[in-house]
Amino acid sequence: MIKLPPDWTFAVQVIAFIVFWQLMRWLVFVPAQRSLKARAERTTGDRTRAESLRAEAATIVANVEAQLAESRQEGMRAADGIRRAAEANEQTILGRYRDQALALLERERGATATQVAAARVPLQAEAERLAGSVVAKVLGRPA
Secondary structure (H helix, E strand, O other): OOOOOOOOOHHHHHHHHHHHHHHHHHHHHHHHHHHHHEEEEEEEEHHHHHHHHHHHHHHHHHHHHHHHHHHHHHHHHHHHHEEEHHHHHHHHHHHHHHHHHHHHHHHHHHHHHHHHHHHHHHHHHHHHHHHHHHHHHHHOOOO
C-alpha cells in the first residue's frame, strides 16, 4: 500500500537511483557514446576517403585511356607516314629500273634490227638465186 507522505526509504531509493544513474553515466554511457561517435566518424571518413579514391582512380583511368588513344593515333600517323615514304621509295626504284629495262629493250631492238638488216642482204641474194633456179627448172629456160 502507498503511504503518504513516503517514509525515509523512499528518499534513500531516489538518492541511490540518482547516484547509480550518475555512476552508470560516467562509467558506461558517456564512453559508449564517445566510442560510437568515433566509430561513426571513422566509418564516414573511410567511406568519404574510399569515394574520393574511386573518383581519383576513375580520373587516372580516364587520363591513361586518353593518353593511350593519343599514342595510338600518333602511332597510326607515324605508321602511315612510314608506309607513304616506303611507297614513294618503291615507286622511285620501280621507275628507275623500268627506265633501265626500257633502255635495254630499245638497245636490244636496235641491235636485233641491225642484225636482221645485215642477215637480209645475203638472204635476199640467195632468195633471188633460188627463185631463178626454180623458174629455170619449171619453165626449162632461164628466167
